[in-house]
Amino acid sequence: MFEINWRPDKTYPMPLHLQIVGYIKEKITLNEWSIGTKLPSQRTLAKLFAVNRSTIIAAMDELAAEGIIQGNTGGGTKIINNTWNLMNKNYNWNGYISSGNHQPNHMIIQQINEAESDPEMIRMGSCEPASELIPQEKIQGILKKLSVSSQPLGYEEPRGSLFLRKEICNYLKTIGIVANPSSILITSGALQGLQLISLGLLHANSIVYLEKPSYLYSLRTFQSFGMQLLGIPFEETGINIKKLSERHKSKQGSILFTIPTFHNPTGTVMPLEKRKELIHFCEKEGLPIIEDDVYREIWFEDSPPPPLKALDNNGLVLYVGGISKNLSPGLRIGWIVGPEQVIARLSDIKMQSDYGSSSLSQNVAAELFASGLYKEHNEILRKKVKVRRDTALTALNEHFNEIATWNIPKGGYFIWLKLNYPISMYQLFVKALNRKVLIHPGDLYEFRSNQHIRISYSNTTLAEISQGIKILSELVLEQLQ
Incomplete structure (x- = not known):
């Protein structure tokens, strides 16, 4: 049950007992050690963590003080909570923290x-690109141009700046995607796109299929809303479609998240024939797709195959893109391309969340596209x-x-x-x-x-x-x- 292949690092500046506290908290947060689980004895834990018993006692005292574990006479020590105190001397926020939806970071x-x-x-x-890779002078030049143009900096339309969405439509044509401005939502980075999708389109029991390994495992976006991540084995050319077919049972509320171009973390590029095969399978099964394509423009010798969205004839793919990875993280500009009714739903949620992405950033991004500086x-x-x-x-x-x-x-x-x-x-x-x-x-x-x-x-x-x-x-x- 308690398989521990981790040891605290004696060279690390954090005290050993606090390293153990952090490890146990993570196990509980990830539901690997559930509430009600009885912990091994202090002597056994000392052996498992390769530390003195006094270190274990200090760690247990810390966890007990934070309300995570409780020791009972004759009954051993049990996990009683899956969160912890902020240890604020003025006010105990534990009840509020434990009731929040969003899980803490890994x-x-x-x-x-x-x-x-x-x-x-x-x-x-x-x-993200190093500062010397960001076109600082080009951005500064656009900011100067905008400063004398008297362009208003008020709230944009719910879907985002029309000027920017038109320019993104022009850009998308170059990679094979035909879209109207009404089918595009401007987001504050690609990550917000995933958050909006999880809030607006999925429910608590939804299954999110994804490649294994995947960047999504490092996030809490979907798990925080009670959704299940189901990893599909990865092969040399990308996700194993045969395994996806075997594991896909639920017809309702499931979705596929994939990074077919310069996959994170493996760097794999899914070949065109496999992209067609994946689209065909998802169309047949009625399985919608979230395509994360934020690394597309960072190719070295040959441009990658067209996105899944370019092969989509049935409005099955929600295409997530942005400029944070290849242009400037600080502008926080991303986009979702999808069916108009989906974009309307997501834009409504975005307006409720932040009333729109920065109009200044949208104006800068639009000028970069329109002037040809983005391509350059x-x-x-x-x-x-x-x-x-x-x-x-x-x-x-x-x-x-x-x-x-x-x-x-x-x-x-x-x-x-x-x-x-x-x-x-x-x-x-x-x-x-x-x-x-x-x-x-x-x-x-x-x-x-x-x-x-x-x-x-x-x-x-x-x-x-x-x-x-x-x-x-x-x-x-x-x-x-």
Whole structure:
């Protein structure tokens, strides 16, 4: 029952008992250890975590004080709650926190978010462009132009700026998607698109099929609303359609989430024939699709096949795109393309949520599209990112050749590294953090994955890529010895 393959890291600045507290909280949050479960004895826990019994006592005292566990005379210690106190001396907010719908972030994601702001950190987990890849001068030029045009900065239409939606329609034509402005909703980034879909189209018992591994496992977007994530095995060309067919039982309330182009985290590009096969299967089964296509423009040699949406003749695909990954994360501009009645529903929810995305950001994005600067920027970006990819591959060949294998990405920002032998991914993550290298361990994308690391080359300098991979190889070798 209590299979623990994790140990607290004695070199990490956080006290051992607090590391254990964090680990147990995560287990409870993920429903791996449910309410009512009886914990092993303190002596057994000390052996499992490889620490002194006094450390376990301190951890248990902390969890008991926060109302998570309770010890009964003769009955052992049981889990009694799946949340925790904020320990606020002025007011106990626990009742409010426990009643909220949204689940807390994965413990490692919380640590990643804190470490991202460290200027000394080599950010090999981030999937956003480094500041030198963002077209600062082009954006500044557009801002100056807008400042003298007396363009109003009031609320936009519910679906977003008409000017921007028309320009996105023109852009979508270049990748094979024919859409009207009324079938497009502007969102505050692609992630908001997923949140709106979960709020407006799905119910508490919906099943979300997704590739395994998948970026979606690192989010709480769908789980927070009571939906089930059902992983479908992944193969060399993308999602295994045969396995999807075998596991697809529910005709009502289920949806497929897929990243067919530069898949996150594997970098895989689904070939055109398989895209046609997937569309055919979903049409036959009446299974709608969320297509995440935010990395499309970051290709190196050959442009990828057309999106699933370009092959969709029945309004089955909700297409999610944006400019955060290839242009500027700070503008927070994304979009959903879908049937007009769906877009109307989602735009109504968006208006209730934030009354529309920033009009200034929408104006900047529209000008970038209309002026041709968006296309020009992407052509420059691809060349710069390819150099980073090649630098990463050279460093991997030098330092990981005998201990791992990896893909050679044709686009996107990451390499899916597979170690030859399993190790504790959390220990590697913490030790790398201590050496100022930030990575994304594979278990963020596939439950209990202990051989994979997602390495990103988008937010570091060339020197940092080489240095970070060297440090990472040293830490892996330490654990393999």
